[in-house]
Amino acid sequence: MKRELDIVVLSDIHLGTYGCHAHELHNYLKSIQPKTLVLNGDIFDIWNFKKSYFPREHMEVVRRILKMAVNGTKVYYLTGNHDDMLRKFGELSLGFIHLRNKLVFQVDGHTHWVFHGDVFDASIHRARWLARLGGEGYDMLIRINRVINSTRRLFGFSPVSFAAKIKKSVKGAVKYISDFENTAIELAGEQGYDRVICGHIHRPQMREVTTSNGNVVTYMNSGDWVEHLTSLELVNGKWSIYQYDETEFEVLNPRLQVKEQESNTYTLRRDEVLPSMPGIAAFDTL
Numbered sequence: 001m002k003r004e005l006d007i008v009v010l011s012d013i014h015l016g017t018y019g020c021h022a023h024e025l026h027n028y029l030k031s032i033q034p035k036t037l038v039l040n041g042d043i044f045d046i047w048n049f050k051k052s053y054f055p056r057e058h059m060e061v062v063r064r065i066l067k068m069a070v071n072g073t074k075v076y077y078l079t080g081n082h083d084d085m086l087r088k089f090g091e092l093s094l095g096f097i098h099l100r101n102k103l104v105f106q107v108d109g110h111t112h113w114v115f116h117g118d119v120f121d122a123s124i125h126r127a128r129w130l131a132r133l134g135g136e137g138y139d140m141l142i143r144i145n146r147v148i149n150s151t152r153r154l155f156g157f158s159p160v161s162f163a164a165k166i167k168k169s170v171k172g173a174v175k176y177i178s179d180f181e182n183t184a185i186e187l188a189g190e191q192g193y194d195r196v197i198c199g200h201i202h203r204p205q206m207r208e209v210t211t212s213n214g215n216v217v218t219y220m221n222s223g224d225w226v227e228h229l230t231s232l233e234l235v236n237g238k239w240s241i242y243q244y245d246e247t248e249f250e251v252l253n254p255r256l257q258v259k260e261q262e263s264n265t266y267t268l269r270r271d272e273v274l275p276s277m278p279g280i281a282a283f284d285t286l
Contacts, residue, residue: 042200
């Protein structure tokens with residue numbers, strides 16, 4: 001049974017990179033049925049398309065999103081820095097997919113402002129080559145991290161995120177994340193938004209802050225599907241952070257499954273008569 005959700009926000013999937021957890025994301029997408037799906041930037045990693053790396057699991061994610069759109073889910077694709085070439089198309093709707101640079105909507109009287117967040121990143125705009133180099137290094141770190149975590153699982157140890165540890169230990173990175181969040185919150189308060197939703201920094205977060213001008217703003221970040229495997233979900237007006245748990249999607253070993261006993265129920269033939277139920281026609285399925 002799929003979980004019915006009002007809104008789901010995903011960001012920083014980075015399809016086309018080795019660090020993307022496409023298999024896990026596909027499991028998650030198959031388990032939900034949202035009315036609206038917001039893809040908040042860096043869904044495709046166009047910077048790294050030159051690697052010619054786009055395996056079947058990554059394509060399955062694309063197919064699943066398209067299937068959700070065809071089946072009635074309203075899909076918004078907001079551009080990020082790794083798929084910024086799409087920004088030149090502006091406000092564009094391609095069938096069931098709506099391309100936007102930002103999104104503003106209301107839920108229960110609360111105004112939401114959604115955008116990727118790279119507009120606050122000076123390195124993206126002033127030193128693009130440095131940002132690309134950092135992206136290459138980050139991708140390599142994630143690949144090494146996945147190999148080490150595979151070894152840790154063999155010995156019963158829980159996985160660790162080296163990228164997250166580095167961000168927490170390096171003062172500059174910690175200050176950058178803090179500045180990013182505070183800038184988004186203050187700007188949202190100045191423009192009268194109640195809630196601001198971002199991605200970009202790969203840090204799932206949800207907190208309520210009183211801005212310098214006295215406005216109360218809820219800051220939310222959907223995280224990523226490289227390190228944290230998280231999303232934002234809205235159900236009945238309440239937001240929450242979803243954290244992927246692989247145990248929820250483990251497939252039972254067929255050898256452990258108990259075969260169902262043969263049913264003794266008698267199946268009626270189409271030429272049989274039901275005297276106790278007059279007026280009921282026989283169906284072809286009987």
